[in-house]
Every structure is written in structure tokens, then in C-alpha cells.
Amino acid sequence: MPDPARDLAGYGPTPPDPQWPGGARLALSIVVNVEEGAELSVASGDERNEAIPESGQLIQGAPDPCMESHFAYGARVGLWRVLGVLDAYGAKATFSSCGRAVAHTPALAAAPAARGHEVSAHGWRWEMHAGMEEATERAVIAKTVATLAEHAGARPVGWHTKSASSVNTRRLLIEEGGFLYDSDCYDDDLPRLVPGAGRPHVVLPYAFDTNDMRFRPGAGFNHAEDFSRYCIAAFDRLMQEGGRMMSVGLHLRTIGRPGRIAGLEQFLDHVARAGEAVWVARRMDIARHWLARSG
Template identity: 60%
Template sequence: MTGRDFKGYANTPPQVRWPEDARLAVSLVVNIEEGAELTLGAGDERNEHIYEAVEEVVGTRDLCMESHFEYGPRAGWPRIRDVLRSRALQATLNACGRAIEMTPWIAAEAVADGHEVAAHGWRWERHACMENIEERQAIARTVDVLTGATGTPPRGWHTRSATSPETRNLLIEHGGFLYDSNAYNDDLPYTVETDMGPHVVLPYAFDTNDMRFYNGGGFVFGDDFARYCIDAFDRLYAEGATAPRMLSVGLHTRIIGRPARIGGLEAFLDHALAHDRVWFATRADIAIAWRLGLGLPDWKPRPCPPDFAEGPPS
């Protein structure tokens, strides 16, 4: 088996310093997936069945499931937005193209608030078994919609759970991506060498993530989320006295945006804000700072090949 790295930094990470000599970079990631879930009503092959009430409906449109996802844009996003705005915090919105196509006001509000809008695929779907041409089209279509909704192309990409062996290569070939988050293997960014130079990977996390409210994941109350994220923060903050550290906190509008859970996010944020030398940053800003700390050249997007979505270069 090739292409795997179990060693990483071997407990000797680069001595990159975060802006303002912060001990810890905190990345808040708000996943915008609602409208991109599988549904027969949108012509998909089946209905989604990953949500609070797990009961897959086969052969007909699942209006109950659709309403679970609709909660996010209608009620969850306004709550999360208010929490971030009241604390002057910037986050990264991991946005599916089809979700933003259906809820464009979320992208507009995010840009107005200073958040980053990154790409989370066209549909809320895995890329693991995609054919090359299908994956190219998904990337191109997502970039087009997010660019139209925000005015600028996304600089980051994060595929839902499972990538294809070619996902990262396609992002690099596309030319417009500063980083991807298609990894879960470290508490720090790292770079991978490519034909186009070093590419930044910002690992994501499924433990400091509100998805653990679902399907027996361990969180029952907002306090569970707060305590778990605070424990992660405290450990990484302590380690940050001698080495850089990064904490990713994953949020979903239909999950943490519920009234009984949003207080858990507020409690975590207020705990973190009570500490000095903590840098709340977008993932793009973290990737740029990491490149700078490593002494790499400034990143500039390259033009996407005009035939990118049509197939591999000949």
C-alpha cells in the first residue's frame, strides 16, 4: 500500500508562528448542505436518510426529510449568524453548490459579514466512486455557482467524507484552490508536493463537530458539545505554548442551530474568547499564514483550463 503517511511531523512540527503570536488557530466551519441533500424531488437517484429521524423513504418523495434540511436555512443559519456577528468572529462556510443555488442569500450574508465561502462539492455527496469526467464537472459547476453568488471564486475545497483518488489532483489542475480539507490526520496544516508546487492541506475533524448529535454520536445536550470542544481547546492551547496548533470546529445549520443546542456553541466561543493569543481565522487565512510561515511563495490562483470540465488533458 503506497501513498500513506503515518509519521507526519513526528512530534517536531515546523515552528510556524500564527499572526500576533497566537498559540492556537481556531477554525469555525459552518457547513451549508441544505438543498444539496439527496431527494427524489430534485431528480436524484434516491432520498437522503442521514438526519435526525433515520427512516429512509424509498420510491417516493420524502417531504419529512426535506423539512428537516429546510430547518437550517430558515431558523438555524440566522441563529448561527447572530452568534458569530455578536462576537465579531469570522468563519468558513463549507458550501455545496446546489445548496447555494437554492439559498443564495446565505452566501450574500456570509460575504457581508466577512466570512469565507469555500466549496463543499456540488451536491452533498461522496466522490469516492466518481468517474473522472463526473468529478471534473462537479468541481467546475460548484465553482461557477459559488463565484456567481459571492463575486469571487472559492479558494478551499472539502469533499463530503470520501474523496476519489483523483480529487486533490483535479483541484490542483483546476488552479483556483489554495487548500483542501480532504484529510483528518493531524492537528496542523501540512503541504503536499505537486507538479504545480506545494499544496496546503488543512485537516478537518469529526469529533469537535456537531454531527455527533446524530445517530448515537454521543452528544445529547448543548453542554456536551461545549464541554468536548472546550476540552480540545484547552489541550491544544496548552500545547500551543511550544508549537503551533489548530482546532477545527464543525457546525451545521440544521444541527447546532436548534434552540437547545446553540447555547453550547456560545459557551465554547466565550470560553475561547476569554483567553489571549487565540486566533479565530478563516481556513483560507490559516492556509496563507502556513505558507508564509514555511517561507513559501505567495499563492496566486492560476486560470482554470478552458476544457477542464470536458475531460483529462490529452
């Protein structure tokens, strides 16, 4: 049987009224994942290369400059293209950033922060934490916080682990003392508080379907319109229901490509037509709102 502590019931048929600011029917969170330079790479001194490189070829036991070049596109070009589109629509996003990426290329955090975007934490390396020793994970969290604070001008208050977190991750974030939220769940359309945490901590669900990661070969998206059509369909449904939160995941090296960026523009065009019925917000603002409404 599943662990009794695992909540499969959730809010059920009567979810709480989120009371979004201005009476908005939907809170929209745009998350830009910043991973360029944090991907596993033998050339960076890591134990192996990324298992799913952008090139479709798997190289292990030797440096893989092809894989590194695919990631580099996000830092060299994608960052500026994505920032330009967000600026054009006045949309504030959360840049979920790996510490090592920012340590190597500070503009990855400094430029979004200067434009009013949130810089949150996405681990040190771009790696899952499942099975990580507690002392190691605690040190990884501390190193990531310090690096992002240095280059973004403010410490991160949000965290998202690549893939699987460890059994200790959420507790360690709460114990660290400066985090408002984590996004290590995919099971709801509304935030929630962690019960019995000792201090307020919000879980903000994330999503892998409304996400440009589906441009990977065989994952479902081929054209820019595939991304925008799917995200618009999800947006319209949640707007119809009302009282929901929606996450859209982006990656600099993915949506930042010239043949894909129109998908983000098409989606933001659609969002703009909803006017004040949608609250486009950074994740830290959603977390703070949830804490305030929860008393």
C-alpha cells in the first residue's frame, strides 16, 4: 500500500478559492529554466556527460563538445531572445537557475534580475537529488543560495529540483530558513502549505506538459504552433474553471531557437487578450499571496 502520509485526495471537488489579486480567475507562472553550464559534462570535471544530449548521440568517457555547444546556445542567444519577448509583453517570469550556470556566466542571473524577474534556485549542477547524501545536499543548497544571491542581488526564495528530489530535500529547504516555496511536485492546479513544517512553506506545483521540453525528439512538439496550441488549450480550460494556477516551463536553449520562439509569442498574445482576468506572476509572488490568504 502507498505510504499513509501520501495525499492522493488533494482538495477534491471543492478546492479553496485562491482569491487571486484583482479578482483574477487564473494565476499564470512562467518559469524559465537556466541550466547552461550546469549540465553534466566530463569536460567540466563531472563523472559523466548528460544522458540525453540535445544532439541525440550519447558520448561517455570523453568530452562531448557537441552536447556542450547545444547548451551554450541558450546562454549565448536564447537568454536575450526570451528576455526580449517577455519584455515586449510586460510578463514577469521566474528564472529557475542552476548555481554552476550562474557562477560561470553571471549574466544568466543578473540580466533577468535587472528586468524585474525572479531568480530562483534549480540546484548547483543540473542533476536529480534522489539518493544524495544529506550532508552533500545541504552543502549543495547552501552553495547554490550563495551564488545566486551574489549575482542576482537577492537570495533565492524558491527551489526546484531537476527530476526527482531526495527524501530530505523539502526538509532541508525548510531548515535552511530562507525559502518560501519549492516546486518539487506535479500533482495539482493550486498551491498548498506543508503541514507540520514548523514554519510556513508553500508547495507550488509545476508541470511537464505545458513545457517546451516536449520539443525533444519524440516528445510531442515539432512546430512552434504545437507549443502554443497546447498551452492555449490548457489556459482556456483553467480560465473556464476559474480559481486555478497554471505553470508554463521554458528553457533558454529550447524555446529560444528562432523556429520555436513564435510559440511563446502566440501564447502570450492569447494571454494578453484575457486582460485582468489573468494574473501573470512570479512564483515568489504567488507563494507570498498563498501565505497571506492562508493566515
